Amino acid sequence: MRLGEVRCKSILGHSGISGMDYAVNPYLGCGHACTYCYARFMRRMGHPGEPWGSFVDAKVNAVERLREEAARKPLGKVLLSSVTDAYQPIEKKYQLTRECLVVLLDHGFSVDILTKNDLVLRDLDVIERFDDVEVGLTITSLDDSVRRAFEPGASTIQARLDALKRFSDEGIRTYAFLGPMLPYLSDEHLEDLLNVLADRVGRLIVDRLNIKCGNLPDIRGTLAAHYPDLAPMFEAALASDSDYYKGLRIRVSEMCRDRLIPVDLIL
Ligand code: SF4
Numbered sequence: 001m002r003l004g005e006v007r008c009k010s011i012l013g014h015s016g017i018s019g020m021d022y023a024v025n026p027y028l029g030c031g032h033a034c035t036y037c038y039a040r041f042m043r044r045m046g047h048p049g050e051p052w053g054s055f056v057d058a059k060v061n062a063v064e065r066l067r068e069e070a071a072r073k074p075l076g077k078v079l080l081s082s083v084t085d086a087y088q089p090i091e092k093k094y095q096l097t098r099e100c101l102v103v104l105l106d107h108g109f110s111v112d113i114l115t116k117n118d119l120v121l122r123d124l125d126v127i128e129r130f131d132d133v134e135v136g137l138t139i140t141s142l143d144d145s146v147r148r149a150f151e152p153g154a155s156t157i158q159a160r161l162d163a164l165k166r167f168s169d170e171g172i173r174t175y176a177f178l179g180p181m182l183p184y185l186s187d188e189h190l191e192d193l194l195n196v197l198a199d200r201v202g203r204l205i206v207d208r209l210n211i212k213c214g215n216l217p218d219i220r221g222t223l224a225a226h227y228p229d230l231a232p233m234f235e236a237a238l239a240s241d242s243d244y245y246k247g248l249r250i251r252v253s254e255m256c257r258d259r260l261i262p263v264d265l266i267l
Helices: 039-044 062-072 096-107 118-127 144-150 157-169 190-197 216-226 231-237 243-258
Strands: 002-006 027-029 055-059 077-080 110-115 133-138 173-181 203-208 263-266
Touching (some): 062 096, 110 118, 118 133, 144 157, 157 190, 190 243, 216 231
């Protein structure tokens, strides 16, 4: 992992994501190194051609920039984060996300945190002081071997489930982002996963796997290394009109209805 430091011109950026007004990305790159990651296009910012997951730059003036921008921009909901993970391992050292949270709290912004790292629990003391906050953990499978193959740098699945439980027990709104749903892997223990999630999240978002931003070679590499027999079926399921995701949509919808879990399906 190559760690660097950069200075940013702006940090409280407009977000095109539904329901979000802004996104704050305190880092460039991501040490979680998910092989399907859609944010790999960020390599164009100083890291062309470098393997995704092999570099992270800390935006060392992020907090200073945020203080200035939060004071003059209209209030709204801020996503942490959209093209990086705000709680990836380097955050332990820099604490940029924690300090950004404090600034957003002081100025009255709402916050939505989505991460694959239980480091987010460190900031419970700040998060619980927001009037409007929701914490989401991404979970793509109940099977940690899938996590090791596709999300090698992220927290274990159990650690993410435990984090959701802790936030929920503390009265903080929570959700699980089940995405991307990896064909024939993410749905293998789906009933069990939903049984676990039922008492610790207020809602689910379920998304399909999209081939974009040049992620196909890394996905193929992961399949070849870990699931060579599955590869042909996996790739066939990704076709835009595939029966796989149509069927999955129906199954997830029924499972969530049975467990009274509100769900947004993007399958
Ligand atoms: S955690 Fe998110 S931003 Fe980081 S590599 Fe994985 S998908 Fe990309």
